[in-house]
Amino acid sequence: xxxxxxxxxxxxxxxxxxxxxxxxxxxxxxxxxxxxxxxxxxxxxxxxxxxxxxxxxxxxxxxxxxxxxxxxxxxxxxxxxxxxxxxxxxxxxxxxxxxxxxxxxxxxxxxxxxxxxxxxxxxxxxxxxxxxxxxxxxxxxxxxxxxxxxxxxxxxxxxxxxxxxxxxxxxxxxxxxxxxxxxxxxxxxxxxxxxxxxxxxxxxxxxxxxxxxxxxxxxxxxxxxxxxxxxxxxxxxxxxxxxxxxxxxxxxxxxxxxxxxxxxxxxxxxxxxxxxxxxxxxxxxxxxxxxxxxxxxxxxxxxxxxxxxxxxxxxxxxxxxxxxxxxxxxxxxxxxxxxxxxxxxxxxxxxxxxxxxxxxxxxxxxxxxxxxxxxxxxxxxxxxxxxxxxxxxxxxxxxxxxxxxxxxxxxxxxxxxxxxxxxxxxxxxxxxxxxxxxxxxxxxxxxxxxxxxxxxxxxxxxxxxxxxxxx
Numbered sequence: 001x002x003x004x005x006x007x008x009x010x011x012x013x014x015x016x017x018x019x020x021x022x023x024x025x026x027x028x029x030x031x032x033x034x035x036x037x038x039x040x041x042x043x044x045x046x047x048x049x050x051x052x053x054x055x056x057x058x059x060x061x062x063x064x065x066x067x068x069x070x071x072x073x074x075x076x077x078x079x080x081x082x083x084x085x086x087x088x089x090x091x092x093x094x095x096x097x098x099x100x101x102x103x104x105x106x107x108x109x110x111x112x113x114x115x116x117x118x119x120x121x122x123x124x125x126x127x128x129x130x131x132x133x134x135x136x137x138x139x140x141x142x143x144x145x146x147x148x149x150x151x152x153x154x155x156x157x158x159x160x161x162x163x164x165x166x167x168x169x170x171x172x173x174x175x176x177x178x179x180x181x182x183x184x185x186x187x188x189x190x191x192x193x194x195x196x197x198x199x200x201x202x203x204x205x206x207x208x209x210x211x212x213x214x215x216x217x218x219x220x221x222x223x224x225x226x227x228x229x230x231x232x233x234x235x236x237x238x239x240x241x242x243x244x245x246x247x248x249x250x251x252x253x254x255x256x257x258x259x260x261x262x263x264x265x266x267x268x269x270x271x272x273x274x275x276x277x278x279x280x281x282x283x284x285x286x287x288x289x290x291x292x293x294x295x296x297x298x299x300x301x302x303x304x305x306x307x308x309x310x311x312x313x314x315x316x317x318x319x320x321x322x323x324x325x326x327x328x329x330x331x332x333x334x335x336x337x338x339x340x341x342x343x344x345x346x347x348x349x350x351x352x353x354x355x356x357x358x359x360x361x362x363x364x365x366x367x368x369x370x371x372x373x374x375x376x377x378x379x380x381x382x383x384x385x386x387x388x389x390x391x392x393x394x395x396x397x398x399x400x401x402x403x404x405x406x407x408x409x410x411x412x413x414x415x416x417x418x419x420x421x422x423x424x425x426x427x428x429x430x431x432x433x434x435x436x437x438x439x440x441x442x443x444x445x446x447x448x449x450x451x452x453x454x455x456x457x458x459x460x461x462x463x464x465x466x467x468x469x470x471x
Contacts, residue, residue, distance in 0.1 A: 016044075016116065019082040019106075023075060024048035025096060026087030027067045028057045031110055031178070034153050034165030035085065038117060040065055041167035047079040049096075059163075073099035081105060085113045088181050089412055111183020114153060114175065119188045121151065121173035124307060127184050127218060128195030128231075129211075130357050131300045134292075135195050136176040137161075137328045138304035138321075143172060145321045146313045150174045156351070157329040164329075172311070180204060182214060189222045193229040193307050195300065197236025200354050202384040203413065212236060216243050227251050229306040231299050232259060251310070253302045257282065261306045263298050272368045274298055278305065278315070285315045289323045293332065294364035332361060335466035343450025346372075347466045353381040353459040355392035361457065362399040369453045374399070377440055377465060379406040379458030380420055387417040394427045402447060403431040404440055409460025437465055444469060 022039055026032045027048030033056035040046045040063065049068040050057065057067040068075060071090070076099045084100045084107045086092075097107050118125065124143075126136035133155040141160050143150045150172035157164045177184045180201040197215050199208040219228050219240065228247065230237050232254040244250050252259040257279050266276035272293045278285045290301055305318050327333065330351040338345040346369070352361040358378070365374055378397060380386040386393070386408050397403050405420040424431040432447075434440035448454060454469070456462045 016083070019044075021045045021047075021079070021081045021083075023079050023081035023084045023100075024086075025071060025084065025090045025094070026050055026110075027060070028052065028054050029087050029089065030056060030155060030157075030164055031153075032085075032087045033057070033060060034155075035110060035114060036060055036065055037063070037163070037165040038114075038151070038153060038167060042117070047075070047081065049075055071096045076100050076103060076105065083108060085110055091412075109181075109183060111178060111181060112186050115183070115186035115188075118153075118173050118175050119186075122171045122190045123187065124150070124172065124174045124191040124193070124311070125177045125184075125187050125189035125222075126175070126193045126195070126303075126307075127177040127179050127215075128193075129179065129198035129200050129236075130354065130360070131195040131231075131296060132176050133328050133351075134297060134331055135193060135300040135303050136174055138301060138325055139193070139307050140174040141325055142304060142308045142313060142318050142321045143174060143311065144168075146308075146317045148172055148311070148313075154328065156331065159326040159328065160324065177218075179214065179218070184218050185214065185221060187218070187221070190226050191229070191307050191310050192219065192222045192226060193303050194219070194237060194240065195231050195303060196234045197240050198234060198354070198356055199236075200385065202388045203382065212239050212243065215240050219244055219247070225249060227307075227310045229253060229261075229303050229310075231303050233299055251306050253299065253306055255299075261302050263302050266295065266298055268293070268367050278302070280306075280309070280315075286319070288319050291323065291325055292327045293368050294360060296360045296364070330463060332364060336470045338448070338454075338470055340448065340450045345448050345450065345452045345454050347470060348453065348455040349463050349466050350455055350457050351459055352457050353379075353385070355389050355396045358393065358396035358457060359399065361455070362396065365453060365455060366399065373401045373449065373452045375402045375404075375444075375448060375452050375454045376400040377404045377406065377434075377444070377454070377456050377462060378423075379456075379460045379462035380408045380423065381459040382411050383408055383413045383416045383419065386419055386422070390417075390422040391426060394423045397423070397431070398427060398429060403427065403429070404434050404443060404447075405431050406434050406437065406440060406458070406462060409458065409462070411460070437461070437468075440465060441468060 028050035137158045140152045149168040151168040153175040155176040229251045253261040262279040335347040408419040
């Protein structure tokens with residue numbers, strides 16, 4: 001079923017040679033902590049470090065994978081690694097990496113390292129500017145529930161699996177592949193999926209014209225005969241399909257019946273979720289049901305179905321799993337409810353930080369909570385993105401009834417531009433600027449009313465505000 005390249009179980013790949021001791025810089029991030037889990041599960045001796053401890057490092061500690069606080073060249077002496085892998089948040093000229101190079105120890109970025117594990121398997125690689133975490137989570141769960149026991153590397157904790165990464169016992173490897181730094185070009189999928197092709201990550205893709213060629217290179221690097229599933233519901237994806245018009249293995253998805261896989265007759269379920277009909281190759285397969293909400297998630301599910309079908313999973317098995325799929329962490333995640341005199345406030349957390357993602361998330365919340373006041377606390381992510389998209393961000397946030405803005409989460413970038421103030425200045429309904437998280441909490445105590453839906457939006461530290469509000 002999986003092709004000649006599938007193994008009985010992923011282990012230390014030949015590309016790593018005699019390496020057994022690996023040190024990870026930035027191990028507290030979701031991607032690096034997942035890589036640590038995979039490497040440990042494949043038999044490597046793993047050490048790591050990060051600037052602080054968090055829930056991911058705590059989970060690693062439970063598995064006897066330690067994470068030192070801070071980065072230091074002395075770690076090279078302390079742990080004696082044969083290879084150092086670093087996250088995108090670590091500068092390539094960092095003194096800890098320099099110390100490794102001075103001793104002749106190899107250094108490698110996370111994307112390249114993950115590709116070395118992925119490429120020797122029957123890899124299912126999911127990329128795209130938006131939606132790749134949810135889509136790869138759906139595919140992983142579908143394959144697991146179908147008894148195929150895949151290895152997983154997802155960009156967030158999957159609620160139904162309870163982890164963001166694990167080693168399976170088959171030769172299947174489902175990975176969320178990051179395009180933000182171009183490292184997706186290292187991957188050679190046996191099944192590839194593209195959720196959309198939009199401009200983001202301005203620090204790497206300096207102009208919109210830089211994006212499509214990179215996705216074309218990713219698509220052409222997949223293994224011979226590998227299907228490429230593309231959701232055609234955005235202009236960039238349609239341009240990708242056109243660029244690959246002579247490729248016989250492109251599988252298209254979208255609304256209606258004109259695509260290889262189509263969704264139609266969609267209905268919103270009361271209280272959240274959706275029901276829709278699915279067609280494949282002109283044949284109506286039946287109705288599918290989602291527990292998660294939003295038209296964007298219907299498209300994510302359609303891509304997941306097309307990818308799973310290429311591996312022999314039945315439509316019945318897909319439908320059963322999608323009906324139970326609860327989503328990934330920080331994707332419209334219900335954090336809890338805050339009691340106020342006279343009623344309750346629903347608290348939700350979401351990772352959206354790009355204008356298209358903000359628009360989709362707020363539209364979904366409007367559908368799920370009709371008639372309720374929507375209060376948003378948004379934290380812009382990176383100065384490069386904020387400067388490029390502040391007008392589009394302001395427009396997307398107009399869908400909320402009240403908006404609070406935190407300062408930009410720099411993610412290591414130097415301060416440039418006017419940041420959150422630029423967004424607030426052009427919002428027609430206005431926005432409340434907050435000096436910091438404590439200031440935001442104080443303002444929320446005054447602003448929130450019974451019946452409100454409060455959502456924290458952003459890819460930075462804003463996710464901690466929901467639990468603090470509840471606490």
